[in-house]
Amino acid sequence: MIENNLTIRIGGEAGMGLESSGAGFGKALVRAGLQVFGLPDFYSRIRGGHNFFTLRVSEKPLYAIENPVHLLLALDMETVRRHIDDMVEGSAVVYDSKDEAPDALRKPGVIFVPVPLTELAREIGGLDVMRNTVALGVATGLLGFDPRYVESVIRDNFAKKGDAVVESNLGCIHAGAEAAAPYQEQFVYRLAAIPDAPRRLFINGTQAFGMGALAGGCRFVAGYPMTPGSPVLIWFAQHAAKYGAVAKHVEDEISAINMAIGAAHAGARAMVPTSGGGYALMVEATGFAGITETPVVIYNAQRPGPATGMPTRTEQADMLFMLHASQGEFPRFLFAPGSVEELFHTGWNAFNLAERYQTVVMVLSDQFLADGFRTIAPEALDFDAVEIDRGALLTDEALEALETPYRRFQVTESGISPRALPGHPNAVWVATTNEHDERGAISEDPQNRTIQVDKRARKLHGAEHEAPALTRYGPDEASVTLVCWGSSYGPVREAVDRLDGAANMLHFNALEPFPPGAEDALRQAQKTVIVEMNATGQLEQLIRVRTGLVMDGAIRKYDGRPFRAAYIIEKLEEVA
């Protein structure tokens, strides 16, 4: 028997409820004390096509998916066709017995389990779409997994829909488990609950970032639906009423960022969640925030471009675009958190930085990070560390005590000017996207121009310490150092574990400011191989511009699918 170490995949057409089954089953496994990594893989269509959800299960923490599949729940034959190559000796394919499983698809050593999924769903639940629940029942049966965990999730998820719905879903689980009984003996994989396991969370990047932003006082979110960024807008819309925030789906991304700038100007902590194409529409307003020194947070969950690209897929190719977006020069922060923990932390810290430095804070995520579920301890989201620091914001008392007329763009040593919000009689002022003097009056004076450009730039001169140091992982000394940023953290970390001493990792969470210790760390490495999800080597270029260093090798991937540790190890042999 192989216990608590396998990959389950449920696949079918769009509209078959794969996402909710995947996330729900994942949660049940986590309730049983297991460690799960979950990832949806969807086409950009509403019906038909082929979608799947992968759940990798272990007793140890997981950071990515892997290809060998041990249990495939195939709601249609297309699923078998697409994934049979990933099935290993002793694995099982559960399929709907209303379909023929052609001999050509049958791989030796793989157990085929025909179950009347649709028929049972119709019989018990009255609805064909409940076949996914029957399939999850088959999984519990084959794996010998205590059905109480799945039942508890079903009860929680469907409680609002009434007892009848709960009961019919439970019925589907039991019928599936029963149908699995004759095959259980041949199947060697088992899932067993860990007794007295601590409570853990099953959380994706969207949720982690949303929680971080909310904890950090984000109270205004405006956006326009665009996968994979808009899940953050949806998350906020669903929590807004309860947590006292305003979340608006507006007419377009240009409106979204301009509204956020308006809200921030008035004093709300404001954010725009989007994806690359949506951010492209926000470029001009990024400079608006830059020159008016308005704190805004921009979250871009990248997907492959250009233009519409691959809407539901993943890539890391917007870094240099974000870094340079908008005409003219002004300071900005650019972060690329690599994990749900880092997304949570960046989520609240971004709002402090935006207000302390009175400028734009950009956060890069991507589909893999936003949609990928990890299993973490609740303490890993460190709410105790959260602080709300509004920087040089003038209080009513400070405004009352003002002795000279208020100057919003006062030239200071740090470049940061005391900030009033509109509404106080002692600070009546104008901000403009034109170049302006200390009071905010339009100015084309050459000396003033130079002074104001320098003042804005100076704000970030002392801000290098705000960039988290590179994350090191693995042995101190290794023959290869894998260099990465953003979401590649997870797969690279797993690769380092498997290379068992031969490699270590340096991960960039901050790109601007460029992390101060990065150059030394890179110089000390014996051999550097950079791992990133784009075709032109964007971090590689940035490192070269900022340090003059040339990496020894590169693993680049831009097929829209995330890295896996096995892929990195295989490619490493070619480049190293």
Next chain:
Amino acid sequence: MATRADYKGQERPTWCPGCGDYGILNALTRALVEQNIAPHEAIVVTGIGCGSKLPHYMRINGLHTLHGRPVPVAQGIKLANHDLRVIVVHGDGDGYGEGLGHFAHEVRRNPNITELVQNNKIYGLTKGQYSPTSERGKRRSTTPQGSLEHPVQPLALAITHGANFVARGYPGQLNHLIDLIGQALQWPGYALVDILQPCVSFNRERAYDYYNERIYLLEEDETYDPTDRNLAWQRAQEWGDRIPIGVFYRGERVAGYELLEPALQKGPLVKQPLSRLNEAQIAGLFDELS
């Protein structure tokens, strides 16, 4: 009591002598004083164009934004602090060209915003190209053979999208314009005052002489009923020998949509304490994930 002195700015306007924007600045200031609104209680949000420099020329909170974008910025301000009087001011190129989409969406939301449009039917600041409200056949640098497009109908568009206060003013009738802006400031929801603004440098054929001959006051037309929406929609498109000014449509007094936001029931967003989440709130978030 607010006085005109409270509103006196430090900068001298850079507008051409005779520009209609002077009258609009004057009318807005006087309407604010008449409504007893103090400079710190209001914010004037403008786009980019000649007229959009207006907040620099008075003493008031101002946000001089991007070309075409003052409308969403103003809505963001209103949602964040609905205690502020939010007044949007922009040109016809700005709001009916670059920002026309925002305009239609703003109107259908009904925020409590007063919108004043300096409609000179020309691009002033970029030196006189035809604008979205120019009449067909306008010959200018970018339309040497004459423009081929029909003009945008902002008033009819606003009525179509559900605006409840829709008016047109003219700085040549200053007291009337002050009164219209005053009514718009008193309106509980969205209010539009489109203003026929003479541009004496680039659109002389649509300046004072042209309008003085043609303008009539809707208030003086006894057959006109500003609560009749269909009539208003028709009259809003009357143009030529006779050009109406006044209140075209006065519908239901519906309060601003920001007041429907659940989060704003406790008061303006920026006046609610910004504190860390408490134990129960954190526990609630964890419960969703386990």
